[in-house]
Amino acid sequence: MNQLKEERQRLIIQWVNEEKRVSVAKMATRFSVTPETIRRDLTELEEREQLTRVHGGAVLFTKLEEEQAFLRKLDINRTEKEQIALEAASSIEDGDTIAVDVGTTTVHMADCIQNVKNLTVVTNSMAAADRFNQAIEEKRMTGKVIMLGGVTNPAQSSVSGAMTLEWLSHMHMDKAFISCGGMVADTIYDYDLDESLVSAKMMASSKKNILLADSSKIGVPSFFSFGKASQFDEVISDQLCPKEWQEWYKRWIIAKGSRTEC
Secondary structure: OOHHHHHHHHHHHHHHHHHOEEEHHHHHHHHOOOHHHHHHHHHHHHHOOOOEEEOOEEEOOOOOOOOOHHHHHHOOOHHHHHHHHHHHHOOOOOOOEEEEOOOOOHHHHHHHOOOEEEEEEEEOEHHHHHHHHHHHHOOOEEEEEEEOOOEEEOOOOEEEOHHHHHHHOOOOEEEEEEOOOEEEOOEEEEOOHHHHHHHHHHHHOEEEEEEEOOHHHEOOOOOEEEEEHHHOOEEEEOOOOOOOOHHHHHHEEEOOOOOOOO
């Protein structure tokens, strides 16, 4: 660890101990570094049990006896998911209205947003809504975040149900960024029935549908099928399209910096 980084992390720990909670934006400004640099610092410090990361910042270290299911899944193929999210975020344009469903890949998109103006984000993910609001606070984007109504699922940091579907029926989006629990040939699956119905409704309300699927999802079915290849304009992955999946060939995008072997 270089001296500047070591000193910055020492001061971060001291600041958190004094203030109890500190935001990424404030730390980035104080140390004249990017928010991404601060997030990496916080990850390292949390691994050393010197603080606990929360959305948008850090608090005093707290040992969690049982981690939420959503948070556990965030760490599976995390690097690949972040690469896919970066590729997806690069397709967002000024003035877009986008839908972002519940997923441990789509949630990273807000961290990758840079210099986007007048963006409207519609989501049923409480975690994604929080991160997009953080992007507004950090002035990496302007616009607004619409959190859909519905029944909450704290373990997944999501909402779903009849109210969610009703709200979406009145909306029209430019792009929908959709996650999945698995994909086999031309069929897309997810684990949760209610959340799958929300994803399908987002797709039906959008001009362009983009699927985000890391390698752990390829060739793996899960509980409920909610989409077909023909419904997606693009799929972004960290691996090449399987040779036998001809229906995807022209739509498959490899995230930059990802592996290129199946």
